[in-house]
Amino acid sequence: MSDKILIVNYKAYIHAFTQNGVTIAEAARKLRAKLSSTRIILAVPSPLLYKILEIYDDVYLQHVDPVSPGSHTGFLPAKALEYLPVKGTLVNHSEHKLVYRSIVQIIDDVRYVGKEVVACADTPGEAAGLAYIRPTMIAVEPPELIGTGIPVSKAKPEIITNGVKAVHSVDPSIPVLAGAGITSGEDAVKSLELGASGVLVASAIVKAKDPAGKLEELAIAMDTF
């Protein structure tokens, strides 16, 4: 069976840049021995890439840009992932939305260089459109719940079931992740029960007082499912 996915999005919380960011990476490394069917991916701020890679090797960027390598200052071409030891990237996150055409360019470029790309959607409808571009995975996150601590799996379970349905009506092989407000192992497991292949979590882990403990709670709960 393929792995259940737990993506920890560091975002640009100050905690991402302080000790919490390192602690989460160390915890992810230690958890690996305990997990049999769950994969933890850390989506880190780009300047921290090599720093986190010294600790943990399953790392994503949070965004890449729809430009080709060349004279672009302060933009990261999707194809540059070929030269970086990352596994992949998020794209079109709720906090970094792009027009469809740019998402197409990024997904095509990332897959061209053999890396993974998780495309994010607000709704099942947006997810269905993204499914046509064949990203590695699709995450559905209702923006009104992001960062609230109110889990999508409880407040809007139909977003998950309809998101899975919409994506799989286009391509049943694309795993669908759920996100927004997921705070506990219970929330994560509920998402899996609703048909998701994994979850995206951010503040609940990154801003936690005990980020290692919180990460372990979610990962173990998912792995046990």
Add this chain to the structure above:
Amino acid sequence: MSDKILIVNYKAYIHAFTQNGVTIAEAARKLRAKLSSTRIILAVPSPLLYKILEIYDDVYLQHVDPVSPGSHTGFLPAKALEYLPVKGTLVNHSEHKLVYRSIVQIIDDVRYVGKEVVACADTPGEAAGLAYIRPTMIAVEPPELIGTGIPVSKAKPEIITNGVKAVHSVDPSIPVLAGAGITSGEDAVKSLELGASGVLVASAIVKAKDPAGKLEELAIAMDTF
């Protein structure tokens, strides 16, 4: 006397991510012993930050974003520089223009955390406006010459002299750099003769067959001036 400044902008050239990027950093380190009054700054793609820092320690980012630390995915808050071992950042580069209000936020935030910020301008007029925000330095680069190999110091010397004049009419303590088309030690020295405190160079070094040799040519010429 304060140092003359040589900024090497790696941009997003594929060469930035391959061996050239490392070679330039090694060359910069070796040159340090030979230079008495010239400072080399490397403006690198953000994911390479810690990799280049293992080789050379006078490093800038190419861009930061006008957001505060928090729930922003794939954006880098200017204030996050506090937690990164960089010396500073470029802002408003010709290939990454921002509205004035955003430049104000970034310059204020970067200076607040004690780092340097080089604000870029197309024209003396834009430079004058930026001078009011008190960046560490201002670079004037006419966009029509960037990447052409036609040096601003030869093709449009009045951009440099008028840029220096416009900036210093607001604040005579702000060093003014010149850029666009600078390819040789001669071009760099000519820029200094016209009143610039340094230069920005990109393709001439980053895409050079012998990037170390080219970097040395410019740095030694400037240091001898």
Add this chain to the structure above:
Amino acid sequence: MSDKILIVNYKAYIHAFTQNGVTIAEAARKLRAKLSSTRIILAVPSPLLYKILEIYDDVYLQHVDPVSPGSHTGFLPAKALEYLPVKGTLVNHSEHKLVYRSIVQIIDDVRYVGKEVVACADTPGEAAGLAYIRPTMIAVEPPELIGTGIPVSKAKPEIITNGVKAVHSVDPSIPVLAGAGITSGEDAVKSLELGASGVLVASAIVKAKDPAGKLEELAIAMDTF
């Protein structure tokens, strides 16, 4: 049966602002008596709205903005259509792309005030995503053919058939229009044969030496189909 749709997009061609713009409106008015099953919609630059409305009453705007009425300068809230004597608007045109979330807001707002909205897509995949938002119609236009005079109906007929299929897999009641490179009555009819409910045309009519004659050619050919 419902009408076949012929949308003339004036774009921002200089001809839109000169006599051609008026000539097209007059021709559209005169054609009405000759057409039994074809509707001509003119999508005009916003400042020309009331000028064109003096001549012809089936007029769209080319774009509205995803903002609510209020303190916005130089933006047009979608809900302001309630107070304007237009029939509707285009949204997400190939030359004015928006993120999905903004398209949702605009379609919802335009429909809320009882007007029509034609959502544009580059590809069948983008069109499928838009179908979930229930615009009045969806137009599929491959950007690489726009303005070329190479008709989508001949060069890429599968874009039309797949576009119709993708949209109707979500909602079979949404009419699908075709666009890009359509220059002749033959191109328009071919689009209808492929399953489109109408076409979008711009340069072929707006920049024509005889815009009235060209409009008549397309409208009569479609009406005869």
Add this chain to the structure above:
Amino acid sequence: MSDKILIVNYKAYIHAFTQNGVTIAEAARKLRAKLSSTRIILAVPSPLLYKILEIYDDVYLQHVDPVSPGSHTGFLPAKALEYLPVKGTLVNHSEHKLVYRSIVQIIDDVRYVGKEVVACADTPGEAAGLAYIRPTMIAVEPPELIGTGIPVSKAKPEIITNGVKAVHSVDPSIPVLAGAGITSGEDAVKSLELGASGVLVASAIVKAKDPAGKLEELAIAMDTF
């Protein structure tokens, strides 16, 4: 002596599209006979252009775009003003900021076709940069006061005096307007006393219960100064 300037920015308030928009235009027309040294300019939403022009002829647009005439959908090229019976346009309003390079293109294009352009700035520094582009006038409006009813002339008079000083250090022939929170004839006169050549007003007139009376209050007070 040249006229004092009173610009009424309709913004995208719902009142701009309802009877208030017409009432203000009628009041402006009637006031003309009473005013000897004050010019009232109405900056209207673009779709209302020809409707308002039937009533009053000193009309601006609120924004034009930095594109040349051509295949642009839902954008208004600055040079299209040549074909529209407007006097000019605002640019870079606090609610529609542009990068410097785009402001240059717009000001150049608008002046090329012989129309007026009022460039807006948040601060004296931004205003100084704009002065180098030679717009017809420059308006300084601190964004934190816009729409508050707290007049810049009272809360931050130094913004006006420093704005005038900064602009005139570059070109003493450019009139400087003041804006933000201006609500009464007294606020407007205070702005003139501080060295402004006129004011920008929006909500105080557009959202007034008696917009004609409010417009008259400001215009007569300014004219009497």
